[in-house]
Amino acid sequence: MQTEIISYKRPWFPPRIIAHVVWLCVRFNLSLREVQEMMLARGVDVSYETIRRWTVKFGPLSAHVLRRRQPRPSDIWHLDEVVVKIAGRSYWLWRAVDQHGVVLKEILQSRRDKRAGHCQVVEAALPL
Known part of the structure; x- marks a missing residue:
């Protein structure tokens, strides 16, 4: 089984922050401004446009990884x-x-x- 690795080479922010922001957008379907406010409350100042770019760039692969982690439906x-x-x-x-x-x-x-x-x-x- 091959694991997908998401490459965060270019952005200035640490990969953990990018992954968390994309996870919030993909998993909970929050608006960009809501995610911006949540990150600002944690001390990370990032614009909603940057969040949008991250979601477009890293979102599909993150969503695929999240779907694969979901448990398979049981037989009952x-x-x-x-x-x-x-x-x-x-x-x-x-x-x-x-x-x-x-x-x-x-x-x-x-x-x-x-x-x-x-x-x-x-x-x-x-x-x-």
Whole structure:
């Protein structure tokens, strides 16, 4: 198994700061200015434009590494159906959840089609 190494050769800031900033943007989907304020509270003065550049440059690889670290879905999962009202109309929400509570797949249907909903969720929930 090959590990991906992210190269932080050019920036002036230490790699730990860049990695933390990109992690905040990718993991928690925070705005650039929110991340700027959080870093300023920690004593690091970095502009939101620099944060944007780091996110564009290092974000995709960081997101890939984060996705690979997530645990694989377990082989035991449950299917749930619930009726929700959105703008006065009824919709059927199907969810596949594994034994640890991780949502594997969600499908929202305007008409109740048990067979189609079940098949789509089961296909997504099956491990590769």
